[in-house]
Amino acid sequence: MSNIPSELKYVASHEWIRVEGDGIVTIGVTDHAQDLLGDVVFVELPEVGAELAGGDEAGVVESVKAASDVYAPLSGEIVAINEELEDSPELVNSDPYGDGWFFKIKLSDTEELNDLLDAEGYTGLCESEA
Amino acid sequence: MGSKTALYEKHQEMGAKLVDFGGWDMPIHYGSQVDEHHQVRTASGMFDVSHMTVVDVTGTDAKEYLRYLLANDVVKLQEKGKALYSGMLNDNGGVIDDLIVYLMTEPGVSGEWFRIVVNCATREKDLRWMADHTAGFDDVALTEQPDLAMIAIQGPKAIELSKQTVGESRAKLIDQLSVFQGLESEGWFIARTGYTGEDGLEIMLPEDEAAKFWQALSDNGVKPCGLGARDTLRLEAGMNLYGSDMDETISPLAANMGWTIAWEPEDRKFIGREALEAQKASGVTDKLVGLVMESRGVLRAHQKVIVDGVGEGEITSGSFSPTLGFSVAMARVPAATGEQADVEIRGKRVPVRVLRPSFVRNGKKVFD
Structure with a gap:
């Protein structure tokens, strides 16, 4: 089965969230999501400095199979994007929780972190979708 | 669960992700569709295409029947084993299916017969259409060969590695094959055809020999590839996919298949001819x-x-x-x-x- 690290948070749209401190979180897509997508060939990311509300479209992942929207799971400002993905989109497949990260958000409301799924909750969600 | 080919267990063993494909459980990839694609373009890959439908056409009227059934003309097959790509059209000139037909004997001999390979998703309607149109021919028999497995080995190294795997006499036969020709060897039918734009073979063999051969190919370095890579390879090669690029509502003239219509001789009557001539006259x-x-x-x-x-x-x-x-x-x-x-x-x-x-x-x- 897919890898769901216990130290991360999740949302139902298959993004993971790592809390980095200073109100900054790193976002990527889960192992389960990359497995469903198949080989990723392009990733379109938001601009650094963009202000997004939780649930806003933040980018697009194109795989050989389909195009999928990526959502900002939390509200805030984009403070970094993973530029490596421009030349090496396959990192999303090979290392979804590491080198395949998408962007970092400076949260405008850390309270939103309480609404996220933990690993157990996300595991249950994946199983119910299977 | 869908139908399973003779290689189903091999696919599971080799880590395939299996999906439903026209009622069959088929590998979409064994890890990465893109890696498998590159494998075929640069070395060699193998595909299980046992889900495709094989129909043998025999009888003294086999040739005349196919000349009526198909838009391309099997009279062009002037050497044993030669293959022809054709559309099978309806009366409106729409494409019921696209297929490959092989001449299985020397041309023109008594007992001359043909082998047709059609798509899996269209199997039932194809067989029905083919059977319905034997009326008017005294001696035509259609025999489906559901017990044949089919493995496509494709890529610049496909022929070399296949020869290393099949044994001496079959390797010799492979050496003799010209492009778009298939010949029988000890119960196997080995054809230099494919759907990737690379050189390679398509081998039909008895189901009970398929898993062993697949494993032997793998041991010799031929990588298993799924239908995902097969689709990107055929798209790059500009080969049509039935149901996507054409169907019963589409004329071969609007599907880049004009070259598969044999207009000459003018007196050959084939299904769809009148409709195609009308389209040509009025402009496609x-x-x-x-x-x-x-x-x-x-x-x-x-x-x-x-x-x-x-x-x-x-x-x-x-x-x-x-x-x-x-x-x-x-x-x-x-x-x-x-x-x-x-x-x-x-x-x-x-x-x-x-x-x-x-x-x-x-x-x-x-x-x-």
Whole structure:
């Protein structure tokens, strides 16, 4: 089965969230999501400095199979994007929780972190979708 | 659960992701579709295509029957084992299926017979159509061969590695094969055909020998590949996919299949001929073209194609091209379309180049 690290948070749209401190979180897509997508060939990311509300479209992942929207799971400002993905989109497949990260958000409301799924909750969600 | 080929357990053993494909559980990939694609373009890969339907056509009227059934003319097959690509059309000139027909004997001999390979998703309607149209022929028999497994071995190293795997006498036979020719050897039918734009073989063999042969190929370095890679390979090669690029409502003249229609001799009557002649006389309104988009993004089936001042069309097959590193597609567009068009992708108009639908052959880009 897919890898769901216990130290991360999740949302139902298959993004993971790592809390980095200073109100900054790193976002990527889960192992389960990359497995469903198949080989990723392009990733379109938001601009650094963009202000997004939780649930806003933040980018697009194109795989050989389909195009999928990526959502900002939390509200805030984009403070970094993973530029490596421009030349090496396959990192999303090979290392979804590491080198395949998408962007970092400076949260405008850390309270939103309480609404996220933990690993157990996300595991249950994946199983119910299977 | 769907039907299983003789290689189902091998697929599981080799880590395949299995999906439903026309009622069959088939491998979509064994890890990475893109890696498998590159494997075929640069070395060799093998595909389980046992789900395809094999029908033998025998009897003294076999040839005349096929000359009536198919838009291409089996009289062109003038050497034992030679293969012909053809559409099987309905009375309106729509494509019921596309298929390969092999001449299984020397041409013109008594007992001359043919082998046809049709698509799996169209099996039932094809068999029905073929059976219905034997009426009027005294001696034609159609015999499906469901107990044959079929393995396609494709890529620049496919023939060499296959020869190392099949044993001496079959290796000798492979050496004799010209492109688009298949011959029998000790119960196997070995053909130099494929659906990837690379050299290679398609081998039909008894089901109970398939798993052992598959394993032996793998041991010799031929990588298992799924139907995902098969689709991107055939798209790069500009080969049509039935049900996407054409169907019963589409004329071969609007599906880049004009070359498969044998108009001569003029007195050969084949199903769909009158309709095609009428279309030709009144002018065919659409054509199937290739699209190339070198900017980021992926062209996909059903996206709208806009040709300024001419009209609109639709992508029939589209994907990222792993060999080229950008997206290519096939699209049906108005016949007057020139070299430029736009495609509507997620609400935005993106310019694309329009060219003949052939992008990669033998590992190389084939357009400027």
